[in-house]
Structures are given as C-alpha cells and as structure tokens.
Amino acid sequence: MKILVCISHVPDTTAKIIFTPDNKEFVSQGVTFIINPYDEIALARAIELTDGGKGTVTAINIGDISTEPTIRKALAIGATDAIRVNAAPRDGYFVAAQIAQIAKQNNYDIILCGRESSDHNGASVPSMIAEMLGVPAISSAKKLDVEGTNANLEREIEGGKEMVSTSFPFVAGASEGMAEPKIPNMRGIMSARTKPLTVVEPVDAPELSKIVSYDKPVSRSSVKMIAQEDAGKLWDMIREEKKII
C-alpha cells in the first residue's frame, strides 16, 4: 500500500497573527511553524495503516526551503520518505496541481490530506486533487479503515454519520477522530536525519485566485453596564447602536 500524505506548513495555532501595514501579507518573522494539525491526523493514520511493513508513507509539501524542518518532523513521526515541491503555495489550485502531478508519476493507493489547513482554511485542495486525477474524493473523514484494495470511511454529517465505501485510489480529507496525532520519539528523530527528502521543481499552473487583502476580526469590546433605572434604554442600544435588530 502506497500512501501520499499532504503536509501544510502553517503558523502555530497559538502564534500572534500580524499582517503588513497594507494588510496584503502575513508577517512570518518570529512565528513558529508547525505541521497543519489536520495533516498530523492524516499522517498518523497513514502510519498506522502501513505499520509492520504493510506499505510506505510519502509526505509531500509545497514550499520553499524554510518548510524543511516541518517535513523532517513528518519523517521523524514515521513517514518513509518525503517530497518538497520547491515553490510558494500561492493558492489551493496551484498546490493541488503540484500534488496531482506527483501522484500521477507514482501511483499512490491513497492520498490523504487534512480536511483543511489551519491557516487559510480553504478546504479545497483534497477535492481538487481528486478531480485532477479523476478519482473519488471523501471530505472530512473521521474514520478510515482498509480491506484489501477497498476503504471504508466515516464522515460526520448534520445530525449523524455517513458511511462511505470506495476502492483505491482515492483522496480523503482527515478530520478529528481518524487517528491520534503522534509525537516523534528519539529513534524517529534520529532516523529522520537520513530518510530521503527529494526536492522537485513545480509544474506550471494558472493563478486562478488571488488574495487581495487580510482583515483581522474586530476585537471584542468590553461589557457595557447599564444602571437598573436605565434598563429601558437597552432596546434602543440593541437597535440603534449595535444594529442587531
């Protein structure tokens, strides 16, 4: 079984988010980057499925050389080898095109992504990869089991669960519950030093969307206290000041 796991290099979920003064770019200086938490779930499940010599796990990332520590962590956690496509991941379509290109060359049985990345939260890459390869896409999968060349997945839907069955190859987006993220152990960290990390140049892909600017949510204002005798003004405040109604 050959599994490709797509790894995004994202700011730590506790990082302070700052944009350039023109709000066009994220300021990454001083920010710690991590493996996208949903990708860590995908990676953990891929390692479980191939445990005991039942297959290989290749980690792939689209990024410049600064993402290599994140890829090394994926190798330390247990990926067999890794590929870095040497380009800035400018949008979801571009990223999906790169992954699809690599997938076409290597015939993976399963392509696992996180259900979305914790930075841009686009949630579009898994479906786009599947479309480009002409294979099934299963989004937000909470469970993944394999029997021969078939897979049974479980998705959470409004008010219940949806059970999905498909055969290899397919693309799935991993969600909480599929596996418990793994912490690299010392043997893993040591072996990651020598595991193969191949760097390939990107293929051309049209720029279909462009991020124009970023805006941070308005910070929450403090609680406004109203004197008991002014309780009648509450209605006016909700309607006039806050325009909630």
Added chain:
Amino acid sequence: MATDRFQGHDYYLMDELLTEEHKLIRSSVRDWVKKEVSPIVEDACQKAEFPKQWIKGLAEIGAFGPYIPEEYGGGGLDQIAYGLIMQELERGDSGLRSTASVQSSLVMYPIYTYGSEEQRKKYLPKLASGEMMGCFGLTEPDHGSNPNGMVSNIKDKGDHFILNGAKMWISNAPFADIAVVWAKDEQGIIRGMIVERGMKGFSTPETHGKWSLRASATGELVFDNVIVPKENILPNVKGLKGPLGCLNSARYGISWGVIGAAMDCYDSALRYSKERIQFGKPIGGFQLQQKKLAEMITEITKAQLLTWRLGVLKNEGRATPAQISMAKRNNVNMALQIAREARQIHGGMGITGEFPIMRHMMNLESVITYEGTHDIHLLITGMDVTGIAAFE
C-alpha cells in the same frame, strides 16, 4: 490541574542559536509532557507517587542517556539537546527531571565513562530503553557536602568484595534495578561499583513524608555484607573525581532543567496577571506586578544565555566544574525566586493545585540543596577565583 497552556519564552531570540533538530527534540518532549505528565502530575504529587508509566515514555523521547553513543542505545546527541530535554521535563516537574537526570548522568554516564566494555554492553542498552532503572549512591547520613568523608567501604575477599554502609536521599532507589555506589576500599580510595537488586544484604527502604519532589521516589541504600563480584567494579576511575565527574554532568542538566520550572511559573503568572481583574483592570497593569514579571523574564533570559554558552563549552569539552557550579547555583536560585514571586502574583490561587507554582516552589527547595548545595557551589566559585578552598 487545569489545561496546560504553557508556551516557551525566548526574549533574546535564543532559538536562532539552536539547530532545527534541537527545536524538534524540544517540541517533542514538550508535547509529551503536555500529553502524559501535566494531566496527572498534580495528583501524583498529592499522593506522593511516581507514575511508573512515565518510564516507557521517558525512554521513547530519548531522556535516558541522550548523549550516550547510539551503539550503546543512547541518542548520540549533543549537550544542548540534553539540556533542552531536561528543561522540558522540569517544566513538567522537577521530580520527573530528577528521574531522567539520575538515569542519564549518574548511572549511564559513569558506566559509559568509567566502566569496562562488558559493563557498557550489559547495562547501557537496557538503561536507555527503560527496561532497567538505576540510582546513584554517594550521599551518606553523615556525609553530604563532604563526600570524601564517606564511611561506606569494601573489603577485598579474593574474587569478590564485601560492601558495608548506607546511602541516603537516593532518587529512584525504591524501584531501581541497579545502583552505582561509591565506597572506600581498604586503602581509603573511593571506588565505584554496580550493585544489583537481589544481591543478598542490599535493601532500599523508601523515604516518606517529603514536602518536595513528591512525584519522585526517594529512598536509602543499605548494604549489609553485600557480596559484590569484582567484575561489578568500575575499573577506569579511582578517587573522588569519579563521583564528581557524574555530578558535573547532572548539575549541568539541572542548570537547564530549572529554566523549565522558572518558565512555567513565569508563563502562568504572566497569563494570570492579564486575566485577573482588580480595581477595574488586569493586575498585570499595576507597577508592582510588572516589576515582578519584568524581573522574572530578565532572569530567565540571563539563565538561558548562561546555559547555552555552557552547553557550547561542554560540547567542546571545555566546560570546567566551576563554570557548571556557577550555572547550577545561579539558575536554581533564579527559579526558586521566580516561583516565590509567581506565587504572590497568583494570590491565594497560587497555593492550590490548579496552578503549578507551589509544586515547583517546593520541588526547587530540594533542587537548591541536592547535587551540591547553594552554599557549596558559591564556595567552589570562591575557590576558583582565589585559589583558596574555604570548605576544607
């Protein structure tokens, strides 16, 4: 304890002095502590129990003998990696770090440095994997700061020695499989040896009633005519320099470890000062609290710089025992003072198990005493700069 929301503090961008592998090791140990230690450490301390399940985890994250070569089961890592592991463990609890320190610096280090090849192969891989746990016997009831006065002794009986004596304040003693013990031979020369659990006359009674390092098992080592085979003697060292070499390694680890405890106290105090509202604003907005917090991060930053430089010197084989004494003394005291100040910032909440402060503070009262007391380390610096020993 509430959810562990700890974040590291790096005021002088020290991370730029670390390799990517150092940072990966640090984050892995931190993640393990958050997952396996923080949720249960408070309860373990309240019950005065060492959670045995930590042993397997400590071995897997490489906390046992990180700088011992890979061929003997160690991690083959450098001294800065060792320091960072100790920092993250002690961020969880000083008792946890003590268990790892003892195994690495006081058991694996002497077997690797002073042991025969047979001893290395027999013990080190099992100690690295946690299959075997060790302890270190130097301190005696009447000989703490003056180990040279020890009365534990061995007598040559041809193909074996007979060991008599007692050691106390021994971390890991109650469950250790082996003990690296220091005793005087008939010529009065200190020799090191490996005593194994099960040897007749060897017992390890547990020390109860501690107010400190409660999640770490402490005990005594009692030797009543124990037959020690000659192949258990560490052949490559004689004299006090044997145990002192081990202590240098352990003290170095402590100088890093306590930065973890200090950062945990500071991190909690900083967060609490921004969340706790009094007089209509967060208490972090008041000058007296800011003074405490500003001094804390200043002292942590100084300690970080000190240990990083010491680590570089140690990697180059140039760190002197006196330099290690300075770092151990300075950093433990720094951490203890920060724990006390952090306790004040937390007000009454600081005495509860909801926050790690009081636990760290009580642990650090041991750490400032063991592995060379605060005063003895001062006198080592005094001797180093004047050339005159004040403790003899």
